[in-house]
Amino acid sequence: MQGKIALEEHFAIADTIGDSQVYARPEVWEGLKSKLLDFETQRLEQMDKHGVEYAILSLNSPAVQAIHDVPRAIEVARKANDILAEQVARHPKRFGGFAALPMQDPEAAARELERCVKELGFHGFLVNGFCQVGDENTVAYYDADQYRDFWQAAAALEKPFYMHPRDPLLQREPIYEDNHWLTGPTWAFAVETSAHALRLMGSGLFDRHPQLQMILGHFGEGIPFNIWRIDHILRKGRRGLRADREIGDYLRSNVHLTTSGNFRTPTLLSSMLEMGADRIMFSVDYPFEKHEDAATWFDSVHISENDRVKIGRQNAIRLFGLDL
Amino acid sequence: MQGKIALEEHFAIADTIGDSQVYARPEVWEGLKSKLLDFETQRLEQMDKHGVEYAILSLNSPAVQAIHDVPRAIEVARKANDILAEQVARHPKRFGGFAALPMQDPEAAARELERCVKELGFHGFLVNGFCQVGDENTVAYYDADQYRDFWQAAAALEKPFYMHPRDPLLQREPIYEDNHWLTGPTWAFAVETSAHALRLMGSGLFDRHPQLQMILGHFGEGIPFNIWRIDHILRKGRRGLRADREIGDYLRSNVHLTTSGNFRTPTLLSSMLEMGADRIMFSVDYPFEKHEDAATWFDSVHISENDRVKIGRQNAIRLFGLDL
Amino acid sequence: MQGKIALEEHFAIADTIGDSQVYARPEVWEGLKSKLLDFETQRLEQMDKHGVEYAILSLNSPAVQAIHDVPRAIEVARKANDILAEQVARHPKRFGGFAALPMQDPEAAARELERCVKELGFHGFLVNGFCQVGDENTVAYYDADQYRDFWQAAAALEKPFYMHPRDPLLQREPIYEDNHWLTGPTWAFAVETSAHALRLMGSGLFDRHPQLQMILGHFGEGIPFNIWRIDHILRKGRRGLRADREIGDYLRSNVHLTTSGNFRTPTLLSSMLEMGADRIMFSVDYPFEKHEDAATWFDSVHISENDRVKIGRQNAIRLFGLDL
Amino acid sequence: MQGKIALEEHFAIADTIGDSQVYARPEVWEGLKSKLLDFETQRLEQMDKHGVEYAILSLNSPAVQAIHDVPRAIEVARKANDILAEQVARHPKRFGGFAALPMQDPEAAARELERCVKELGFHGFLVNGFCQVGDENTVAYYDADQYRDFWQAAAALEKPFYMHPRDPLLQREPIYEDNHWLTGPTWAFAVETSAHALRLMGSGLFDRHPQLQMILGHFGEGIPFNIWRIDHILRKGRRGLRADREIGDYLRSNVHLTTSGNFRTPTLLSSMLEMGADRIMFSVDYPFEKHEDAATWFDSVHISENDRVKIGRQNAIRLFGLDL
Numbered sequence A, B, C, D: 001m002q003g004k005i006a007l008e009e010h011f012a013i014a015d016t017i018g019d020s021q022v023y024a025r026p027e028v029w030e031g032l033k034s035k036l037l038d039f040e041t042q043r044l045e046q047m048d049k050h051g052v053e054y055a056i057l058s059l060n061s062p063a064v065q066a067i068h069d070v071p072r073a074i075e076v077a078r079k080a081n082d083i084l085a086e087q088v089a090r091h092p093k094r095f096g097g098f099a100a101l102p103m104q105d106p107e108a109a110a111r112e113l114e115r116c117v118k119e120l121g122f123h124g125f126l127v128n129g130f131c132q133v134g135d136e137n138t139v140a141y142y143d144a145d146q147y148r149d150f151w152q153a154a155a156a157l158e159k160p161f162y163m164h165p166r167d168p169l170l171q172r173e174p175i176y177e178d179n180h181w182l183t184g185p186t187w188a189f190a191v192e193t194s195a196h197a198l199r200l201m202g203s204g205l206f207d208r209h210p211q212l213q214m215i216l217g218h219f220g221e222g223i224p225f226n227i228w229r230i231d232h233i234l235r236k237g238r239r240g241l242r243a244d245r246e247i248g249d250y251l252r253s254n255v256h257l258t259t260s261g262n263f264r265t266p267t268l269l270s271s272m273l274e275m276g277a278d279r280i281m282f283s284v285d286y287p288f289e290k291h292e293d294a295a296t297w298f299d300s301v302h303i304s305e306n307d308r309v310k311i312g313r314q315n316a317i318r319l320f321g322l323d324l
């Protein structure tokens, strides 16, 4: 399929490139590094080759979220956004931007988001999960009270946000000890990100901002598979749940999924049957994943051509109001 | 459908009943308690009413796994197994048994398992996740080296085991702090149990014992939805994985799923497309779940009648060698 | 689900009621007859009971299509439409109308359609397959040249049409001889109607009128199941095909399906995967089918609630521009 | 996937090759002809290239079924079977045989079948739909009374039969007039073959011979999509149905499907959900279809590897008792 739009496509800057090294074997690191730092060569070439017309780019993970020194987090976010904005300006028909935000300082994050949307023309923001604040062991999740005003400001901008994975701090999830293979995209990413997303849904965030849209990668980090059970259990007792509606209601009203890194048909079917095809969007997760793997699967998966065009393109145009 | 067989059906004894109180609102606790302690009245009545011919019973959760005093764990396991054996002897056409095991002492656990299988006629064992050993903060997972001989002994008995959920210790998964609603069956059960199951699969356990069969409830605690991604990522680098084959190979060769507590068709479809209908089995999770919910869904879900008979009955007969 | 809209809901008038007797066992004929002749009692009661807010009504089958005396066909069509219009006027929030048309005379059919749409406010027309013209053995299908102007006029009105089943003339399909059980809704309806629908798609009709929309009942009369094969074969040789695009393109661009009389989940899934959820609409086929069967299945089938609302209601509102 | 087994793979002999010309455009006829007449060159090469270990071969269509001169039908069937047997003897690990039978003479057909099974080691028989008897306009379907003894004899041999398509006589299905593109594999094959298969199921054949197994190609010629509706309608009135059980019961107990010529995932899913994966088997329909199309799809379709091995190989081994 030509004209695809991809939404979880990463770049890095000098200040953040090191964060991605853990996700590459030594022998492939140089290649991955060069792809993360590149915009106009390998990236556009791969997009062209595999029918991706437009990509909304975002900073690598965890990047700003892991900079516990708050002024530096603010500075790196701004720098990354400016670098991205320059590339978007050079290729406005090929690249869009998600803002990186210094969530360590909610007020600064709101200001930076406003700048990114209003001045740089970005399409929303992407956060790499929780942030570390002040020291490396203090973490903040965005359902916390101190983010109330941030969400208010974010919702007012009427742009979606992407809740992207990062690894948990090991001391907070010791179950991965001696099982390093479970960390990162194998398993821990989904566990960490789904819990954060559920916390947001359960916090009443989408009651306060019913138009706000959250994007989850990797087909929802496992949530669609268990969404019925979540609500089935909660119907027996709310146990501190602060939301007005059922979790599945938010999933179907305030969440979009992408295909990033999970190019598997039964998982697509299960997600379509929970969410509908209007809330699923193509993505690659480049350069951690290959356009070839994503596109070979997606372009030929046996769904209706009508849904292929929605998932591959139209849903993103509608969600972001793209001029394509 | 008449003649169903159910595999995740719980009872409690006086020593363990208290463990289940956290999973019930105060107003329903007395009812749940009486159902857990009952064998012959409400249980058989519900089984009869909803077409469940035979149930393999198991102790509630976490029960023995949470008794960090090792001699007491051994004693309670033995007591529970004897009580269960008596009920099985009274109703051999209706009840079978899964052994509760004092995994705190692998050698004692192996001995108790042998006793349960050879003397009491049990069909295998059910563990409620990790165990606490010595003190409440010391945990053991069963991929650890000290369980090598236990697994050797268990495999020699040629019976399956059920990896059943328990909640993680909160200090080991602080992400649930202030979000009590995410604990237990809502979400934390699946996260905890899937990680443990993956650790076993990744440890080489099923290379050493290729005939050994692990049963997972709740449609595999989320694993089928992401199994393609797990292996896709691991193909890029093994990062300490100790298994000879891909995780999906073990899922398709050494794992069976049950429907317990996840009565949802898209989840069933996704699981069937990953595992095949031969490895899915009906279960209720009584009395935490209702026979009515399980059976109303399962008896009418639009799958082939051939698969309904497999999932509802035949797969269990084949796996356990039942004389029904 | 409340607020459902149903599209294949039949009534009869004195002149046509006899045509339906063949589809009822003697002991149920009186009941069926009374339901076909009724508008405001049993019909509204059933709609209310099962959450059907609005029904677009159509004459029974084959009715006008089987009246080979052309002037009489014209007269009966007009009479049926007037009777229906009166009911629609009495219950404008509950009933809409599909015109019955004397297809034996394409020009008269076009005139009657225009009258029905412009004067009576009908939503399009429903034809019961081929018509007999002049004598009972002369049949006309609507891909024939003499219907060119009719389609031109119909397309100009920008309303959909429903291609509804009728039985083939036995001498034209002797394979049902001695196998009466295969006629009618068991099997022959689908065979006859799918062939007619395919003829229309293959005739270039939708090339000339790319906005024209055809509705097929019973999940498309079998076409979605084999649509890939149809186009796969035609790619090897067109053998007289007169259409510009592939048959599947028309199916996805010019066809909507309804659930009438085929309340089966795997069939729904297969159709969704070929057509997308935007082109499937709830219907009952009352009074030949029961609201209870249709609604019990549809209201609980495990698809996304988003798709349930589309299929149950929104797609019809959009397609017909309903003011609901 | 290596080691696949294919079941609808055709050859021709000089006496029957002409029957296939209608299914090829002039420019490809010579190629098709050479493939039909070849056993050891192109056929084995394609099987090797696409992982097909073993193919049960059958004569082209309609061949013997269209030879209304009865003695000649008997003679051609015998000749074709002998030619096939010779090839099977030369390549016993690659080729098996389905008998061609002179169904014009049920007694001769039974004798030839017995010879083919007992002397030639064939795996059953394949019929190309109805046969013409005595003159070209007299047709016989195999649910007719004169086939009672034939079926008795066939069932006693405990081998399956393949009900393969042929085109209807045009005068018996005039709906294809002026729409030649609908004939043959596009649509008419499925219509004709499904009706014949349903007639057999409705005739009581499988009540008299409950172990008898019928194989249908092309995912059951549309039957799975509508099987629920068939039985739903028949529950309202049997209208001459002579079978003891529901049609769907026979479909799930006495029918196997193949993938021949219908390499489409939603169709596979729908069929699996009606029949279960144990009753679906890989086939190509060579040389009318390409191994490449069949294998490229089947080897990569996202079903469980467990089901892939069943459908690709194990089900055929079990059904035919193959020594592979």
Ligand SMILES: [Zn+2]
Pocket: A008, A010, A164, A217, A260, A285, A288
């Ligand atoms: Zn990513």
Ligand SMILES: [Zn+2]
Pocket: B008, B010, B164, B217, B260, B285, B288
């Ligand atoms: Zn349980």
Ligand SMILES: [Zn+2]
Pocket: C008, C010, C164, C217, C260, C285, C288
């Ligand atoms: Zn109807």
Ligand SMILES: [Zn+2]
Pocket: D008, D010, D164, D217, D260, D285, D288
């Ligand atoms: Zn064939």
